[in-house]
Amino acid sequence: MLTLTIDGRQIEVKEGSTVLQAAREHEIYIPTLCDDPRLEPYGGCRLCLVQIEGVPRPVTACTTPVSEGMKVETTNEYIEGLRRTVVELILSDHPNDCMVCEKAGDCTLQELAYFYGLRENRFRGERRQYAKRDANPFIERDMEKCILCGKCVRVCEEVQGVSAIEIAYRGFNAKVCPPFEKDLDCEFCGQCVSVCPTGALMGKLSLGKGRQKDIKKVDTVCPYCGCGCNLTLHVARNEVIRVSSSPETLNEGWLCVKGRFGFKFISSPERLNTPLIRKNGRFEEVSWQEALDHVAERLGGIRDRYGPDAIAGLSSARCTNEENYLFQKFFRAAVGTNNVDHCARY
Ligand code: SF4
Numbered sequence: 458m459l460t461l462t463i464d465g466r467q468i469e470v471k472e473g474s475t476v477l478q479a480a481r482e483h484e485i486y487i488p489t490l491c492d493d494p495r496l497e498p499y500g501g502c503r504l505c506l507v508q509i510e511g512v513p514r515p516v517t518a519c520t521t522p523v524s525e526g527m528k529v530e531t532t533n534e535y536i537e538g539l540r541r542t543v544v545e546l547i548l549s550d551h552p553n554d555c556m557v558c559e560k561a562g563d564c565t566l567q568e569l570a571y572f573y574g575l576r577e578n579r580f581r582g583e584r585r586q587y588a589k590r591d592a593n594p595f596i597e598r599d600m601e602k603c604i605l606c607g608k609c610v611r612v613c614e615e616v617q618g619v620s621a622i623e624i625a626y627r628g629f630n631a632k633v634c635p636p637f638e639k640d641l642d643c644e645f646c647g648q649c650v651s652v653c654p655t656g657a658l659m660g661k662l663s664l665g666k667g668r669q670k671d672i673k674k675v676d677t678v679c680p681y682c683g684c685g686c687n688l689t690l691h692v693a694r695n696e697v698i699r700v701s702s703s704p705e706t707l708n709e710g711w712l713c714v715k716g717r718f719g720f721k722f723i724s725s726p727e728r729l730n731t732p733l734i735r736k737n738g739r740f741e742e743v744s745w746q747e748a749l750d751h752v753a754e755r756l757g758g759i760r761d762r763y764g765p766d767a768i769a770g771l772s773s774a775r776c777t778n779e780e781n782y783l784f785q786k787f788f789r790a791a792v793g794t795n796n797v798d799h800c801a802r803y
């Protein structure tokens with residue numbers, strides 16, 4: 458452990474920590490736009506500038522390792538002035554259409570503009586303008602709202618191992634895009650959407666479905682496979698419009714395409730609500746009692762005629778452990794066969 462002082466507080470942190478990590482561990486707030494504790498430090502947005510005694514210029518807290526006896530100041534008039542200027546510069550070519558932006562209410566840039574009271578901007582000039590539409594099915598890419606924090610590029614490479622996007626061009630023309638600026642064609646895990654601090658990347662399925670204030674968040678577990686990733690359903694007007702996952706969960710907030718974007722079935726009008734039995738070549742809706750009687754009668758008939766090993770049961774990773782336990786118990790004890798398997802073994 459090393460001992461240092463942040464804003465007059467003496468604290469102890471593990472050797473190898475950055476100043477930002479040390480501050481966060483002790484609930485000292487330093488604003489950031491490009492940092493995510495799950496990604497490698499980047500030092501891109503310059504918002505986490507701090508002053509260190511004996512160091513002539515402000516340094517980025519996210520890339521500066523702590524050292525024994527270090528004295529750090531995270532906030533003063535000079536530092537806040539620098540941060541305010543950084544936010545002003547970012548906003549100088551930003552669309553500022555918070556009134557209709559999907560991200561409004563959950564946008565780090567909007568929060569910072571509010572915090573620094575940025576109604577007017579001293580820096581006015583050219584605005585970057587990019588074609589907005591991308592024909593991919595899941596991710597709305599509005600690159601005019603991109604602040605080039607690089608989080609999407611880094612998560613795609615560091616976490617997903619896909620590298621489907623990169624920052625292309627240089628200077629004012631720099632932009633995040635897939636190779637040759639084609640439409641995005643990737644795994645559609647949506648990790649990039651989940652880390653984007655602005656409205657540059659949004660899920661297409663939730664566009665226009667509800668403002669942040671209308672959303673009720675419901676924690677649940679993904680039903681798609683046995684990994685059991687934690688999901689948070691965003692519900693507006695009794696419809697699931699988006700899925701997110703908290704970084705605090707066992708899956709660290711990362712999901713696959715199914716968990717992140719495969720939720721439309723929940724309110725699909727084609728969803729089955731009652732059991733169906735095929736009668737005279739056509740499916741007919743029946744009661745649960747009739748359906749269960751039918752299954753019991755058919756299974757019993759096959760067992761009596763051909764023996765229990767003529768029957769096999771295939772269970773699903775989408776069921777709970779308890780349901781799978783009951784399923785195999787039913788096959789072994791009630792039907793009388795060990796022919797039980799599970800899709801997880803494929
Ligand atoms: S990305 Fe944020 S700051 Fe930009 S328009 Fe949307 S809500 Fe406003």
Ligand code: SF4
Nearest residue numbers: 613643645646647649
């Ligand atoms: S959806 Fe996943 S694979 Fe596609 S660009 Fe984003 S992080 Fe990369």
Ligand code: SF4
Nearest residue numbers: 603604606607609653
């Ligand atoms: S798209 Fe979002 S995450 Fe990616 S660089 Fe731009 S602002 Fe950052």
